[in-house]
Amino acid sequence: MHEMSLCENIRDIIQEQAAESGFVRVNRVWLEVGALSCVEPDALRYGFDVVMRGSVAEGAALEIATPAAKARCLACGQVAVVAHRYDPCPACGAVEMQVTQGDALKISKLEVV
Amino acid sequence: MCGTCGCGDGQVQIDGRHHHGDAREIVLERDIMAKNDGYAAANRQRFRNGGILALNLVSSPGSGKTSLLVKTIEMLGDATCSVIEGDQQTSHDADRIRATGAPAVQINTGKGCHLDAHMVGHAVDDLAPSPGSILFIENVGNLVCPAGFDLGEAHKVVVLSVTEGEDKPLKYPDMFAAADLALINKADLLPHLDVDMDRIVANARRINPKLDIVRISARTGEGMQDWLDWIRAAQAAMRPATAAE
Numbered sequence: 001m002h003e004m005s006l007c008e009n010i011r012d013i014i015q016e017q018a019a020e021s022g023f024v025r026v027n028r029v030w031l032e033v034g035a036l037s038c039v040e041p042d043a044l045r046y047g048f049d050v051v052m053r054g055s056v057a058e059g060a061a062l063e064i065a066t067p068a069a070k071a072r073c074l075a076c077g078q079v080a081v082v083a084h085r086y087d088p089c090p091a092c093g094a095v096e097m098q099v100t101q102g103d104a105l106k107i108s109k110l111e112v113v
Numbered sequence: 114m115c116g117t118c119g120c121g122d123g124q125v126q127i128d129g130r131h132h133h134g135d136a137r138e139i140v141l142e143r144d145i146m147a148k149n150d151g152y153a154a155a156n157r158q159r160f161r162n163g164g165i166l167a168l169n170l171v172s173s174p175g176s177g178k179t180s181l182l183v184k185t186i187e188m189l190g191d192a193t194c195s196v197i198e199g200d201q202q203t204s205h206d207a208d209r210i211r212a213t214g215a216p217a218v219q220i221n222t223g224k225g226c227h228l229d230a231h232m233v234g235h236a237v238d239d240l241a242p243s244p245g246s247i248l249f250i251e252n253v254g255n256l257v258c259p260a261g262f263d264l265g266e267a268h269k270v271v272v273l274s275v276t277e278g279e280d281k282p283l284k285y286p287d288m289f290a291a292a293d294l295a296l297i298n299k300a301d302l303l304p305h306l307d308v309d310m311d312r313i314v315a316n317a318r319r320i321n322p323k324l325d326i327v328r329i330s331a332r333t334g335e336g337m338q339d340w341l342d343w344i345r346a347a348q349a350a351m352r353p354a355t356a357a358e
Contacts, residue, residue: 006145009147017139036287038258039261086320098322105145106142108140112136112137
């Protein structure tokens with residue numbers, strides 16, 4: 001359940017930002033969780049509510065965007081959107097695909113008061 | 114238009130600032146792993162400065178990581194090795210390593226499911242690995258969470274025992290995607306199992322086409338020399354080019 005420690009990271013980043021930008025409450029947090037990042041959004045939501053208690057983001061709404069992942073076929077060079085690391089190339093059917101994007105994990109923006 | 118959130122014409126100002134009622138938006142674009150990655154970068158620099166090869170061994174519980182490490186340390190002989198052991202509880206694994214004569218530090222993560230770079234930094238403080246040595250980091254037995262945490266290692270090495278089945282790389286792809294080497298352990302058991310070694314290899318390469326794979330048995334010694342050769346090559350690769358001149 002490493003989503004819990006990721007939520008602690010999120011809380012720390014928000015607290016640092018609160019000190020820097022001078023806000024006292026966070027209404028909404030937007031996250032970007034790549035489709036192939038090592039994170040389960042439901043577990044993140046659960047951890048978020050628990051971990052944010054007592055912080056400026058207590059009770060904040062959580063919006064999670066899951067941008068699609070892309071991979072490049074090592075056989076034919078095609079770059080394609082993939083849902084899983086084991087998806088074959090849609091162009092030539094080869095199974096050796098190198099993931100090129102889709103494992104990002106970041107806080108995009110905050111709505112604050 | 115508001116440069117932060119794209120709303121309105123920027124006409125509404127309160128105390129000289131643009132507001133949406135009381136609320137405002139702040140664009141952050143901050144990496145959630147940045148804190149861990151910062152500690153990992155510091156660890157990596159420290160290893161590089163000392164010429165220390167750090168290998169992060171990851172696997173499910175019971176894959177035979179500790180037995181493999183004990184055998185590896187014995188066979189490396191003159192090479193200086195030290196070990197950081199990660200487990201939720203007990204110091205059993207560190208005790209087994211120390212019995213070989215190699216220094217070991219045990220990290221107990223309590224309820225934690227993985228080692229992080231901060232913990233490893235403190236363990237390295239305690240262990241003080243000597244320059245040019247090999248540092249093995251045996252991660253918490255868990256094929257999921259340790260994949261996401263960079264510890265500053267040169268390579269992740271995933272250990273998979275043949276009894277775990279052929280489809281483990283497909284079921285737990287993140288770990289195989291993050292690793293540079295897979296050790297397929299307990300190969301001596303293959304004659305007793307309905308497991309196809311070729312399918313394990315094909316499934317692992319499907320997740321990670323660049324993965325090196327060594328079939329190994331810590332019990333019989335099969336493949337141990339290939340693993341030691343891989344370690345030596347990794348050590349050679351981290352030396353600056355000038356050292357070879």
